Amino acid sequence: MIQPKVVTIGLGYIGLPTSALIANNNIPVYGVDINQKVVDIINAGEIHIVEPSLDEAVAKAVLEGYLKAGIKPVMADTYLIVVPTPFKAKNEPDISFVQAATKSILPLLKEGDLYIIESTSPIGTTEKMLQYIYSERPELKDKLYIAYCPERVLPGNVMFELVHNDRVIGGVNESSTLKAVAFYSQFVKGELHKTNARTAEMCKLTENSSRDVQIAFANELSLICDKAGIDVWELIQLANKHPRVNILQPGCGVGGHCIAVDPYFIVSDYPLESKIISTAREINNYKSFWCAEKVKNAKLEFKLKYGRSPSVALMGLAFKPNIDDLRESPAKYVAQKVMQDAHNEEYFIVEPNIEEHPVFKLTNFEYAIEKADIVVFLVAHKEFKGVKINADKVIIDFTGVKFQQ
Ligand SMILES: NC(=O)c1ccc[n+]([C@@H]2O[C@H](COP(=O)([O-])OP(=O)(O)OC[C@H]3O[C@@H](n4cnc5c(N)ncnc54)[C@H](O)[C@@H]3O)[C@@H](O)[C@H]2O)c1
Known part of the structure; x- marks a missing residue:
């Protein structure tokens, strides 16, 4: 394989399509996943998830030598963290996968490298990882570019949206933001919006919370209407005739x-x-x-x-x-x-x-x-x-x- 320029950590619903897209732009990618089965499937030019057009993109990338997978990271210039961020008991976020993925690339980092977290993360995660990286590799302090860039794709339309959606990119400093924008501009056609890491982290959480709050409003109406003997579907349809009202469906x-x-x-x-x-x-x-x-x-x-x-x-x-x-x-x-x-x-x-x-x-x-x-x-x-x-x-x-x- 050609010397990789990008390493993606996590080859799931987001990491694999992202890796394939980058590779299809003739940028050599080394994809890492702790699951050996996933690695073997991808190296055979096949896929382990259901997503339209992803099979062709991966097959092409592997055949042309721009995508290879492995269970351990290798040296590159850009590292993308795309691992799960579930929540623990008591609904607390679990960033241990992000930490483990970061740990796995620590020995490989060198001056001028770009490190980006794409996983949906609580506010401050990127700064926490910065502190972690520089505490383990103090000689690199302020010599890396570190940024956060959330993913907004809709499953079922990922290969299109990865290219065409706007993205929010937030670095830990301005040079990191600019370096990350330059990276994404190689394969994203949507607009790239610059901000800082904390705002970019909060932006992703805000988008999904906004949907949740709006659906909760519709659900609350449905409870009230049930008690009041009103058809909530008719009610919402009528209320939405107001030019500035747009209630979602319960x-x-x-x-x-x-x-x-x-x-x-x-x-x-x-x-x-x-x-x-x-x-x-x-x-x-x-x-x-x-x-x-x-x-x-x-x-x-x-x-x-x-x-x-x-x-x-x-x-x-x-x-x-x-x-x-x-x-x-x-x-x-x-x-x-x-x-x-x-x-x-x-x-x-x-x-x-x-x-x-x-x-x-x-x-x-x-x-x-x-x-x-x-x-x-x-x-x-x-x-x-x-x-x-x-x-x-x-x-x-x-x-x-x-x-x-
Ligand atoms: N799936 C979506 O539609 C979607 C949309 C927006 C954002 N996100 C966010 O993107 C992130 C990734 O989600 P996903 O759906 O791709 O997850 P996923 O579970 O499909 O894939 C994650 C992959 O990471 C691998 N992994 C875990 N720890 C690892 C490590 N230390 N090193 C290497 N590989 C490791 C797992 O084996 C798995 O294959 C999450 O934070 C998620 O919230 C997902």
């Missing part, structure tokens, strides 16, 4: 590995100040619990009315419409809660975007709707729009999919 909670996670990175460090952000998390979590209770009550009412247990169709498990991703999914949570309370009822679990699930036995959606007494919409998948449901069935719609028909 659902059965908030899921995924970003919006349901990142706000905690703010709340955990600024508990006194982040009132709305932390309340939004509570509302969105509570909404899932409330949905499960609603279904349980509907089952009881049915039993009292007809003297037998109802059959129940649970429509959708993914964390948002038209995807197969079940991580942190509120729909999955509701399904689990409802089924924990199962007595003799028959359940039909539907998720049109996956073939099988280790826990749930999946059913075709048309069959489920035909057989169930109670039909519960948990995700507004496109397959559910316009489906005909007999008038004798109980319909519980947490998604607005019935309103859109």
Whole structure:
């Protein structure tokens, strides 16, 4: 392989597409992952994740010699940290992966190198890593360029958005910001916005917290409307006729590995100040619990009315419409809660975007709707729009999919 100019640490949903994109711009990349299986797959020119166009990009990069993977980093000029940043118990961010990735490149760093964190990180992480690097390699103090640049891509459209999205780039000093901007300008067509590292870190957390707060507002409205006997879908549609109002849609909670996670990175460090952000998390979590209770009550009412247990169709498990991703999914949570309370009822679990699930036995959606007494919409998948449901069935719609028909 050609001498690598860039080392990426972490070859997952973000690190691999990023590595492939850089390599496809004829910049030699050495990708590192602690998972040997991932490394072997990539070196064979194949991929271990589902993402449109990524297979071609990786195959080309590996074939042309611009991308190689390994489990240990090698020397380069630029190091990108793209490892997971999950949260621990008590919703505290866990930056140990960032620290471990940084430790692995410590002996390789040399004067003039550029170090960039892309992982979603709590405020101050880049400065912490700067202190860590310079405490271990004091002879390099102020001789490295260190920056933070968050990722904003939408899974399913990553290869396009990596190139075309605007990016926010924040260095620990101005020369670091400029060096990082010069690096990204080699392969990003979107605008590159300069700032400092703390602002760039907070910017990513703000984007996802903003979505969470806005969804919480819609979810809160849905709780109020349910009690007040108002159709929340109609209400929001009417309110949005105001030229300066744009309310999002409620659902059965908030899921995924970003919006349901990142706000905690703010709340955990600024508990006194982040009132709305932390309340939004509570509302969105509570909404899932409330949905499960609603279904349980509907089952009881049915039993009292007809003297037998109802059959129940649970429509959708993914964390948002038209995807197969079940991580942190509120729909999955509701399904689990409802089924924990199962007595003799028959359940039909539907998720049109996956073939099988280790826990749930999946059913075709048309069959489920035909057989169930109670039909519960948990995700507004496109397959559910316009489906005909007999008038004798109980319909519980947490998604607005019935309103859109
Ligand atoms: N996936 C997204 O849509 C998305 C969007 C925006 C931001 N992010 C952020 O990007 C970061 C990466 O997310 P992801 O979805 O790519 O994660 P991922 O879990 O898909 O991939 C991370 C990879 O890093 C590897 N890894 C862990 N520790 C390592 C180490 N010390 N050295 C080398 N490899 C190591 C893992 O084996 C894994 O393959 C996270 O901070 C995430 O919050 C993700």
